Every structure is written in C-alpha cells, then in structure tokens.
Amino acid sequence: MRAVRHVIIGNSTAAIGAVEAVRSKDKAGNIVIISNEPHHTYSRPLISYLLAGKTTEEKMKYRGADFYKDNCCELLLGKTVVKLDAAKKEVVLDNGSSVAYDKLLVATGSTPFVPPVKGLDTVKNKLTFTTLDDAHALEAALAEHEKQSEKRAKVLILGAGLIGLKCAEGVSKHADCVCVDLSPRILSSILDDESAPILQSHLEANNIKFILGQQITELNKNTAAISDGTSLPFDILVLAVGVRANISLVKDAGGETNRGILIDEHCKTTLPDIYAAGDCSESTDVSTGEHKVMALLPNAYMQGECAGLNMAEEDTVFNKAIPMNAIGFFGTHVITAGSYTGDVYVEIDEKNLKKLYFADNRLNGFILVGNIEKAGIYTSLIREQTPLDTIDFALICKKPGLMAFSREVRAEKLGGIKAAK
Amino acid sequence: MKRVYVNEKWCLGCHLCEYYCAFAGTNETDMARALKDIKINPKIKIEEHGDISFAVSCRHCDEPLCVKGCITGALTKKDGVITIDKERCIHCYTCILCCPFGAVSPSEDGAIQKCELCVKNSAGVPQCVRGCPNAAIVFEERG
Numbered sequence: 236m237r238a239v240r241h242v243i244i245g246n247s248t249a250a251i252g253a254v255e256a257v258r259s260k261d262k263a264g265n266i267v268i269i270s271n272e273p274h275h276t277y278s279r280p281l282i283s284y285l286l287a288g289k290t291t292e293e294k295m296k297y298r299g300a301d302f303y304k305d306n307c308c309e310l311l312l313g314k315t316v317v318k319l320d321a322a323k324k325e326v327v328l329d330n331g332s333s334v335a336y337d338k339l340l341v342a343t344g345s346t347p348f349v350p351p352v353k354g355l356d357t358v359k360n361k362l363t364f365t366t367l368d369d370a371h372a373l374e375a376a377l378a379e380h381e382k383q384s385e386k387r388a389k390v391l392i393l394g395a396g397l398i399g400l401k402c403a404e405g406v407s408k409h410a411d412c413v414c415v416d417l418s419p420r421i422l423s424s425i426l427d428d429e430s431a432p433i434l435q436s437h438l439e440a441n442n443i444k445f446i447l448g449q450q451i452t453e454l455n456k457n458t459a460a461i462s463d464g465t466s467l468p469f470d471i472l473v474l475a476v477g478v479r480a481n482i483s484l485v486k487d488a489g490g491e492t493n494r495g496i497l498i499d500e501h502c503k504t505t506l507p508d509i510y511a512a513g514d515c516s517e518s519t520d521v522s523t524g525e526h527k528v529m530a531l532l533p534n535a536y537m538q539g540e541c542a543g544l545n546m547a548e549e550d551t552v553f554n555k556a557i558p559m560n561a562i563g564f565f566g567t568h569v570i571t572a573g574s575y576t577g578d579v580y581v582e583i584d585e586k587n588l589k590k591l592y593f594a595d596n597r598l599n600g601f602i603l604v605g606n607i608e609k610a611g612i613y614t615s616l617i618r619e620q621t622p623l624d625t626i627d628f629a630l631i632c633k634k635p636g637l638m639a640f641s642r643e644v645r646a647e648k649l650g651g652i653k654a655a656k
Numbered sequence: 657m658k659r660v661y662v663n664e665k666w667c668l669g670c671h672l673c674e675y676y677c678a679f680a681g682t683n684e685t686d687m688a689r690a691l692k693d694i695k696i697n698p699k700i701k702i703e704e705h706g707d708i709s710f711a712v713s714c715r716h717c718d719e720p721l722c723v724k725g726c727i728t729g730a731l732t733k734k735d736g737v738i739t740i741d742k743e744r745c746i747h748c749y750t751c752i753l754c755c756p757f758g759a760v761s762p763s764e765d766g767a768i769q770k771c772e773l774c775v776k777n778s779a780g781v782p783q784c785v786r787g788c789p790n791a792a793i794v795f796e797e798r799g
Contacts, residue, residue, distance in 0.1 A: 533725030609758030
C-alpha cells in the first residue's frame with residue numbers, strides 16, 4: 236500500500252497535536268508541515284515571558300529540538316499556502332509550487348485585527364503581539380528607545396484583553412504601560428464586573444494604567460486622542476483588540492465557514508479529507524451548545540490530536556470543548572471556564588473571588604481569582620456535564636474535591652475499580 | 657502498568673503519606689530533621705470530611721489532560737509516568753485548570769508540582785505507599 240501523505244498547514248499547538256496523533260497510529264505515512272513562520276514550533280503564549288526575561292527562545296520550544304526528526308516530518312518553513320484545491324487534492328504555495336495531499340489539516344491559527352483608527356499610518360512604532368517575530372520587534376523598539384532616550388518608554392496598548400494585558404506585564408519592567416479598552420472592564424471576555432476590578436487593582440499596583448470604556452479616536456505620530464477628550468503621548472503602540480480566524484483557504488475552496496472554519500466532532504471540515512483544528516476553527520461549546528471559535532491552547536491540542544487520529548483512520552471524536560483559561564499576572568492567578576449563566580454561588584474577599592454558575596442540575600461555568608486550588612474539579616463538572624444531584628454540591632462549592640462524589644465514583648477514580656453497571 | 661491506588665476504607669487520616677511524600681522530595685536521610693519546623697506542601701494530599709478520609713495524587717492518566725493542555729510542553733508522559741520539567745514551567749496553571757482530580761498544585765517556587773511516583777528522587781519507588789501504616793495506598797498492577 237502506498238504511504239498516506241498527511242499535509243499540515245501550520246506549526247503550532249494544533250499541528251503538533253496532529254503530528255503526535257498521526258505518528259501514534261501511522262508510522263509509515265508521510266507528514267509534511269507547511270508554515271509561514273520560519274521557526275521551530277514554539278509556545279505562542281510565552282512571547283510575553285520572553286520579553287519579561289522569564290524564558291528563553293530555547294525554552295520556548297513547544298517540543299524538543301529533535302521533534303521533527305523523531306516524527307519523520309518534512310518541513311516547509313517560511314512558505315505560505317496561497318490556495319487550497321480540494322478537487323485536485325493539493326495546496327499551492329507562494330512560490331508557485333504545489334504540494335499534494337491525501338489528508339490535509341488546516342491549522343492556520345488567527346491574525347490580529349488591526350482596527351482602522353484615524354491617523355494610524357502616522358505612527359512609526361506600531362505592532363501587534365501574537366508571534367515570536369512580534370516579540371522581537373517590540374524588544375527592538377524598546378532597545379532603540381533606550382538608546383535614544385533617558386526616560387522609560389511609554390507603551391500604549393489598545394486592548395485590555397488576554398493579549399494586551401500579557402503584553403503589558405511582559406514589558407512593564409522596561410516601560411510604562413497604559414491600556415485603553417472600549418469595554419468598561421479588563422479581560423471582558425473571561426471576567427465579569429465583580430472579578431475584573433480585583434485583578435485590575437492588582438495590575439495597577441504593579442504600575443499598569445487603564446483607560447476603560449474609551450477608545451482611541453485619532454493618532455498623530457506619538458500622540459493618541461482618547462474619546463474622553465484627553466490626549467496621551469506614547470513611544471510604542473501595541474494593537475491588541477483581538478484576532479480573526481484564518482479561514483480564507485477553506486472558504487475560498489468552498490468549505491463552510493462562519494467566524495471560524497466549521498468542523499464536526501471529528502474535526503473534519505465540510506470538504507473531503509480536509510480537517511481543521513485550533514484557533515482557525517469553530518466548534519461546539521459543551522457548556523452552552525453554541526458553535527463558536529474557542530481560541531485556546533488545550534482545545535487546539537486536543538482538536539489537532541483528534542484530527543490527526545482521524546487522518547490516520549482511527550475513528551475519534553472530540554466533543555468536550557469548552558472555553559477555559561488559566562492566566563496569571565504578577566503572581567495573581569485567574570482560572571475561568573464555561574459560561575456565566577444561571578444561579579451563582581459567590582465567595583469574595585479583598586484578593587480572592589470564587590463564582591460558580593449553575594442551572595438545570597449542571598455547572599455552567601466558574602471564575603476563580605486568587606485561590607485557584609483544584610480548579611480542574613470544577614472544570615470536569617462542566618466538561619462531563621455531571622448531574623449536580625449525583626454529588627454533594629454544597630460541599631464542592633466550598634471545597635473542590637473528590638469528597639463530593641459518591642464512594643463508588645471515588646473507587647473508580649482512585650482505585651481503578653469500575654463501578655458495577 | 658503499576659499505579660498508586662487508594663483503598664479508602666483503610667485510610668486512617670493519619671497524613672503520614674503526606675509527610676513521607678514531603679520527605680522524599682528532600683532527598684535527606686533523617687525524616688525528623690528534614691521536616692522539622694517546615695510547613696509541608698506534599699504532592700499527595702488527604703481529603704477529609706466527617707469520618708471519611710482518603711489520599712489523592714496524580715493518576716498518571718491514559719488521556720492526560722494536564723499534558724495535552726500544557727502550554728509550554730513542560731509536562732510530558734514517558735513510560736507511563738507524567739513528569740514536570742520545572743525549568744520550562746511558566747506558572748500559568750493551565751494544568752490545574754485541566755486536572756479532574758485536583759492532583760496538580762503550585763510548589764513553593766511557583767512552578768507546579770505533582771506526584772512523579774518518586775522516579776526523580778533517591779527513593780525510586782513511591783514513598784507515600786511505604787509510609788502508609790494501613791495499606792490504604794498501594795502501588796500495584798490493576799486491570
């Protein structure tokens with residue numbers, strides 16, 4: 236039998252998940268990785284830690300130096316796929332050459348959205364913050380500033396979401412940061428009105444400033460006009476208002492897309508033998524039943540893995556995706572998952588917050604700030620859709636643990652003893 | 657594959673497993689001296705409520721959500737044992753978000769810690785099991 240030709244567009248989390256999965260089942264098939272980035276696979280969220288000097292490029296490698304060799308991958312790095320021909324089963328590269336596939340994984344990720352702010356073209360130092368090259372560019376801009384000025388650099392960040400805040404933390408040692416966001420609260424995609432201010436005051440105590448509920452109305456070289464009528468001088472502008480899924484290859488080839496590339500439980504697109512995974516894809520959120528882009532790393536890995544197994548003819552489904560985030564700033568940790576609807580259990584003090592959202596006998600979501608101990612117990616209740624009347628819910632609200640489960644469930648979880656059905 | 661299993665009904669709630677776990681991490685020879693005046697932060701932890709108690713530590717899952725979710729690649733599974741490369745851990749606690757057993761926790765230095773079946777310390781075999789006076793924790797092969 237001819238060896239199967241697995242082609243993967245992308246070289247980040249979902250792609251790596253797919254490589255590991257394909258290789259676990261198919262030792263003989265060819266794997267070709269095509270990426271427009273010229274780098275060894277690296278952990279994207281670590282770029283802010285690189286700026287802060289808490290990691291190195293070597294330690295940022297998502298998999299070891301021998302990963303591609305060990306998994307017999309052919310690498311086409313620094314090449315961009317410009318067209319996907321589903322009928323001919325090939326992808327066309329920017330240099331005009333084409334690569335044939337039997338199974339294709341589209342793991343193209345997302346691209347930062349650059350808002351059309353008036354006068355943006357007058358700003359010299361402007362960048363986005365999602366790639367290693369972005370981190371290098373920001374590093375270079377800061378170094379350049381240091382050479383030319385005695386004063387600390389002023390970094391203006393448009394967007395107080397995950398990317399903007401991580402960027403702020405990353406550069407805070409070397410620069411004064413101000414984050415501007417249209418939302419009245421920080422991390423508006425994962426925090427609510429009660430939890431956001433706790434983290435905000437912690438960030439402010441670490442010298443990061445916020446202008447919330449406002450936008451930049453106009454830029455003029457090194458000055459930003461804010462919608463509240465004030466103006467703000469800056470040296471470097473970081474645009475972190477959000478990202479858009481890279482869907483065009485599949486869309487142009489006739490595959491179904493919405494905000495992301497639509498995939499089913501097998502991580503398959505609507506085109507034959509074409510799969511999609513990670514930030515470019517859109518799948519079902521178990522906590523709400525909605526179809527949406529859930530651009531987060533654990534999901535990306537597991538979708539990539541699921542796609543890879545199916546590419547290697549191992550029938551597999553991944554139907555447990557939920558929004559979930561773990562993030563820390565200056566030692567304060569935040570863990571969230573699911574959706575914030577239904578009744579709510581609340582514990583709040585000055586530095587810690589716990590909110591559990593539940594309805595119809597299920598846990599829908601949670602927010603933890605500060606004390607994040609055993610958060611995964613709550614995550615699993617959402618992921619597994621555990622009926623709350625089968626556990627001691629009052630106990631688990633106070634104290635996440637296996638104690639809230641029945642003795643039989645514990646015997647299975649901790650003793651490996653399957654409960655009698 | 658041998659795993660640490662918990663026989664809940666035999667657990668006395670004595671917390672000795674926690675002390676043996678903390679001691680194993682020190683690579684010292686004298687337990688009393690090694691743990692004197694120290695608030696221990698063991699990788700195995702007793703859950704207690706009413707008259708029920710049991711120990712919880714990493715299950716070294718077949719489908720390890722912590723490893724799959726790890727954003728840096730610091731958590732890996734080899735020969736059935738999930739270990740953490742503390743040098744590469746960035747303290748994001750995505751593994752704590754993912755672990756359905758609550759078996760991953762922050763260590764004193766911020767990096768995460770979890771049971772590694774004592775493969776990295778001088779003991780070489782799980783010390784919680786050795787320290788349990790009532791065979792409530794065992795290290796054995798089960799189906």
